[in-house]
Amino acid sequence: MQSEIQTLAHFTMRKPFFTAIPVILTLFFIAAIGFPIYAQHEAGHHDTTHIQAGLDSAGATHAAETEKFSANEVIIEHVLDDHQWHFAEHLVLPLPIIVYSAERGLAVFSSSHFYDEHHHEIEYNGYKLEGRNIIFTATGEKVLDLSITKNVAMLFLTAAVLLYVLFAVARSYKRNPKKAPKGLQSFIEPVILFVRDEIVKPNLGHHTDKYLPYILTLFFFILFGNLLGLLPGSANLTGNIAITLSLAVLTFLITNFSGNAAYWKHIFWTPGVPLLLRIIILPVEIIGLFTKPFALTIRLFVAITAGHIVLLSLICMTFIFHSYIVGIGASVMVLFISLIEILVAAIQAYVFALFTSLYIGMATAEDEHH
């Protein structure tokens, strides 16, 4: 596996465009499968019967026995965050709700209070779920929701796994210093070395030691988040825009706070540009500051969410068509896409870390850099 990551990484190093291929592929799949289902979902909201277009085409004979299966609901529910962790039909883990408002202060209670025994949404203590927001029943105002949602729980889990694995590795370094790596250590070490020598060092040079802990954490967080997100029943953590946005904003802040004089000069008074062109260049440079984190946010979000949508769409096809043959075909496809997703998990972690070190490297480079 470690050599696979290395070869993969070397491969992507040589051909940066290769990284785009799985993303394009998954985007294509959303376009082909995801969006029609999503469109049906939109339509389904207005049409309360929830009968799928796919079901109709599958045959009118099944129409009578249709349980209200809705692929779009399944997919959207998985892709989005939730206040409870829905593993299976009757396996739901209620999560803590933490809300804060100026009027009523802090309130903490279980999300199970929002549902009655028939899984219908009810109000609790003056709070009510509306869609994915928590509102005051009386005024209909939104409250500040700091609940441990499914994704927050997943975030804790990812952080815990990350801490456990990396502490174990750190311990084995302390236990046998100056020895050849063993076990988990020998699995993680090449990845660390790869991040250090292939991602960070070429871009940051002698600043490497300063930014390496941040970029390593970023890389491993995204990698573990992506991989854990592929497990059945887990949440789509790194495919959530809040997660990718936070990471991108952190990179943005670090980049601009470590930007040296040459970097700012390059933005506000680009050397060697005629005066008239500066009128165009300056806004472009300033927009460029913000397109970088934007691209980081969207790239990871889209790559992971698209993958999840494709996987779930394929799985849902079995239930839409009520057919063993489709089931077998979909399983083969799911296996194939899952393998691609493992690849994407590593590539996206690599790309995020690479662009972060590239941006910081550009901001900290000495003057002769252009």
Next chain:
Amino acid sequence: MDFLLPANGLLFWQVVIFLALVLVLAKFAWKPILSSLKEREESIQNALDQAEKAKQEMASLKSDNEKLLKEAREERDKILRTARTAANQIHEEAQVAAKKTADKMIEDAKAVINTEKQAALRDVRAQVASFSLEIAEKLIKKNLANDKAQKELTETLINDLKLN
């Protein structure tokens, strides 16, 4: 388009947890891992450097030895050469000296022989003269026993004198 709107709660938790992760991992994971990686790399590099150095030292030692050997050989050759020339010179000088001595001895011997010869000749001449005188005395005594003969001799002698 729900999924394009970041939720406040998740943003908050993500920033908190991620920053905590960065700090905790930096202190308790990355620092020991990276420092021991660096340490290990340095010790490997050192070992390699030392091996290289030892190799170079061996090589220089070898070349030193060879140089020393070469020098010794040259020294030996030089000594031999000088010895040979010295021997030759001594030989020649001895020869010259011997020749000179021999020449001188021969010269001396010749001189002695000459002197001796002269002396001997002088002796012989003196003896011959005295023998001749004795013979002549005896002859004269016998011839000049009569006056006539004396007269004849005197005349002969006077004639000889006139001729001279």
